Amino acid sequence: MPDSAYASSRTVDLAATAAARARIVLRAASAVALVVLAAVLTALPCARAVAPVGQVTAADTPNDPGRSIDVAWTLSPDDRLPDPGDSLALTVLAYRILRAGPGDSLVEAGTVLAGQASYRDSGVEDGVPTIYRVETVGSDSSLALSPPCAPAVARGQWFHGKKTVLLIFMLAFCGAVIGLIQQARRGRELYVRPIAGLAAVDEAIGRATEMGRPILFVPGLATAGDVATLAAYTMLSRVARKTAEYQTRVRVPCYDPMVMTIAQDVVKSAYLDAGYPEMYQKDDVFFVTQDQFSYVAAVNGLMIRERPATNFYIGKFYAESLILAETGNYAGSIQIAGTDEIVQIPFFVAACDYTLIGEELYAASAYLSREAPLLGTLKGQDWGKAAVVILVLAGTIAATLGWQGFVDFFATQ
Amino acid sequence: MKRELPRILTLVTGVFLALQYFVPHRASATVYETLMDWLIIVGIFAILLGIAGLVRLHSGKIRSRQTNWPFSIVLLAGLFGMIFLGFWGQDLGSPFVTAYFQVLNPVQATMFAMLAFYIASAAYRAFRGRTLLATILLLSAVIVMLGRVPLGELLWPPVTIGSLRIPGVGEISDWLVNVPNLAAKRAIFVGLGLGGAATALKVILGIEAPHLRG
Numbered sequence: 001m002p003d004s005a006y007a008s009s010r011t012v013d014l015a016a017t018a019a020a021r022a023r024i025v026l027r028a029a030s031a032v033a034l035v036v037l038a039a040v041l042t043a044l045p046c047a048r049a050v051a052p053v054g055q056v057t058a059a060d061t062p063n064d065p066g067r068s069i070d071v072a073w074t075l076s077p078d079d080r081l082p083d084p085g086d087s088l089a090l091t092v093l094a095y096r097i098l099r100a101g102p103g104d105s106l107v108e109a110g111t112v113l114a115g116q117a118s119y120r121d122s123g124v125e126d127g128v129p130t131i132y133r134v135e136t137v138g139s140d141s142s143l144a145l146s147p148p149c150a151p152a153v154a155r156g157q158w159f160h161g162k163k164t165v166l167l168i169f170m171l172a173f174c175g176a177v178i179g180l181i182q183q184a185r186r187g188r189e190l191y192v193r194p195i196a197g198l199a200a201v202d203e204a205i206g207r208a209t210e211m212g213r214p215i216l217f218v219p220g221l222a223t224a225g226d227v228a229t230l231a232a233y234t235m236l237s238r239v240a241r242k243t244a245e246y247q248t249r250v251r252v253p254c255y256d257p258m259v260m261t262i263a264q265d266v267v268k269s270a271y272l273d274a275g276y277p278e279m280y281q282k283d284d285v286f287f288v289t290q291d292q293f294s295y296v297a298a299v300n301g302l303m304i305r306e307r308p309a310t311n312f313y314i315g316k317f318y319a320e321s322l323i324l325a326e327t328g329n330y331a332g333s334i335q336i337a338g339t340d341e342i343v344q345i346p347f348f349v350a351a352c353d354y355t356l357i358g359e360e361l362y363a364a365s366a367y368l369s370r371e372a373p374l375l376g377t378l379k380g381q382d383w384g385k386a387a388v389v390i391l392v393l394a395g396t397i398a399a400t401l402g403w404q405g406f407v408d409f410f411a412t413q
Numbered sequence: 414m415k416r417e418l419p420r421i422l423t424l425v426t427g428v429f430l431a432l433q434y435f436v437p438h439r440a441s442a443t444v445y446e447t448l449m450d451w452l453i454i455v456g457i458f459a460i461l462l463g464i465a466g467l468v469r470l471h472s473g474k475i476r477s478r479q480t481n482w483p484f485s486i487v488l489l490a491g492l493f494g495m496i497f498l499g500f501w502g503q504d505l506g507s508p509f510v511t512a513y514f515q516v517l518n519p520v521q522a523t524m525f526a527m528l529a530f531y532i533a534s535a536a537y538r539a540f541r542g543r544t545l546l547a548t549i550l551l552l553s554a555v556i557v558m559l560g561r562v563p564l565g566e567l568l569w570p571p572v573t574i575g576s577l578r579i580p581g582v583g584e585i586s587d588w589l590v591n592v593p594n595l596a597a598k599r600a601i602f603v604g605l606g607l608g609g610a611a612t613a614l615k616v617i618l619g620i621e622a623p624h625l626r627g
Contacts, residue, residue, distance in 0.1 A: 063437055064437055065437050065438055065439040065441075066439050067439075067444050068436065088617055097507055109562075126439075156437065156438035156439045156440070157433060157437050157438060158438050158441075159436060159437075160435050160436070160437045163434070163435050163529065165557065166435070167435055170610075173607070173610065174614060177611060177614055178618075181620070223456075225452075225610050227608075227609040227613060230612050230613070230616055231612055234621060245468070253540045254463075256459075257456070257459040257460050257461075257462055257463025257464075257466075258456055259457070260459075260462070260463055260466065261459055261462055282466075283470050283473070285461030285469055285613055286466055286467065287462075287464070287466050287467055288467075289459075291521070292521075293520070293521045293525060294517075294521070296521075296524060297524055305480075306483065318524065319528060320524075322531045322532060322535060323524065323528060323531055325535070326531040326534060326535055326620075328574055329538075340605050340608075340609070342598050342601050342605075345426060345601075347532075347535065349539075350536065350538070350539035351535045351536045351539070353540075354566035356427075357601065358601040358604045358605050358608070359601075359604035359605055359607065359608030361608070362608035362609065362611060362612045363608070365615075373615075373620045374561040374615070374620065374621065377611045377614065377620070378612060381604075381608055381611045384607040384610075384611075385603060385604060388603050388607070
């Protein structure tokens with residue numbers, strides 16, 4: 001073989017050997033890389049999708065007007081806080097609640113954050129069977145849909161079960177009041193403790209008559225339907241009748257126009273009952289304004305100009321109570337106040353001669369008239385208070401001893 | 414019938430609204446909301462009656478030149494002026510809104526600001542230690558007032574002597590407000606609730622209807 005041919009042949013052999021060696025190295029490197037990649041993938045937890053929630057249940061919302069279903073589920077096993085340092089752990093971000101009516105496709109009803117296991121759907125139709133499915137949204141954007149729950153039907157309830165104890169108490173209270181009214185009508189003597197503010201009403205009206213000055217009656221700043229205003233009407237009726245008998249004028253500035261219309265009827269009826277219908281002057285019961293401090297300014301002006309001998313503040317009052325009472329004190333009037341606004345009672349106590357505190361305001365009619373039905377109502381109130389005291393003591397003992405059932409029985413929520 | 418019909422209406426409506434509280438059904442809520450709408454409508458007509466009465470009263474004062482009759486002109490001018498401005502426009506920057514914020518609001522604030530001085534004068538008169546109860550009231554008022562201002566904590570801070578800790582005026586003030594005062598308030602609340610229920614019952618049953626006599 002000539003040297004050139006041998007050299008060429010040897011070169012080819014060397015190249016083939018190098019290529020073979022490179023192939024071997026490449027195969028080895030690929031195998032190592034595959035092993036490393038497999039190890040990495042196995043170590044990464046996001047290799048699987050988020051787990052769905054457990055059993056989903058749906059039921060009509062209790063004690064509601066209707067169109068509402070409560071959906072509940074057990075949390076996804078992945079709904080947990082990740083371990084410290086394990087920021088790549090798969091967790092739950094949120095739950096999407098999906099609903100469908102008969103033959104309808106699923107639509108989203110709402111979304112709640114992770115950790116919540118219930119949802120109130122207030123957008124359903126009454127009487128339509130509705131199914132729900134809960135979709136879990138994972139931190140890696142994976143989704144997992146639960147199986148559908150049994151159909152639920154939304155309905156409005158005709159009785160609020162949680163208010164049963166209130167209904168019982170209300171019926172018992174009304175029954176006691178009606179029973180005591182009947183007893184009073186049959187002639188049973190009912191004792192009423194003396195109330196200084198009410199005992200002073202006649203004296204205050206007599207004072208106004210002697211001084212020849214009018215009486216000012218302020219029925220408060222509430223609407224005509226407020227209980228304090230109802231009590232004010234009762235007191236106004238008594239006062240108006242007395243003023244008619246004593247030939248004294250009574251001025252009634254009103255905050256609410258409906259209160260004005262009713263107060264006009266009250267005063268007119270009282271004057272008619274007293275036998276002095278001609279003494280009634282329509283302008284004595286008048287509307288002022290429905291702005292709080294403008295009303296106060298007007299009444300203050302009335303007090304400063306006309307210097308009434310007696311002021312009655314009976315009804316609901318707010319921040320203006322002390323302004324009224326102090327101005328009346330400055331004008332030299334004897335003042336009798338009564339309000340159900342507890343925050344204003346101290347101001348009236350400080351500035352007025354007599355103050356009816358709390359329910360003394362509502363006792364005025366019974367106290368002044370001594371009519372049997374009204375006294376019976378007053379006794380009913382006292383029985384109600386006694387029942388409340390007993391229940392409060394029993395509840396305190398029950399709560400202290402851990403009798404949660406007794407406490408829960410009186411819960412209204 | 415003039416007295417019987419209102420009593421029957423009061424009875425039926427009162428019983429219905431009392432029972433409606435226990436019925437959450439939508440039908441019950443719809444009737445309740447309708448009644449409340451009617452109440453608003455009646456109230457609007459009552460406002461017209463009130464305004465008519467106000468105009469009649471003050472125009473009578475102007476006609477007969479009673480004492481302080483010029484103030485009646487101011488009142489009627491303000492009343493009709495605001496009504497006119499209100500029809501003209503109620504946007505921000507309109508004369509109506511400008512009059513409200515530049516006239517009515519400062520006047521209301523002035524009346525409310527006077528309350529501070531009235532409180533001072535009432536306190537000066539009322540807080541006098543003539544009797545035991547009045548003295549207790551005076552001391553309680555002083556402690557609560559001091560407890561509400563930073564100066565109180567400076568004057569009477571908590572003091573620890575050995576194992577004995579004497580609370581500061583702030584803690585004593587909080588205790589006075591949150592314990593005995595709150596207990597009394599709750600007791601009054603209970604009485605008010607029952608009294609209110611009894612008063613409503615009297616009106617519903619027609620036992621007391623002062624506007625229907627005569």
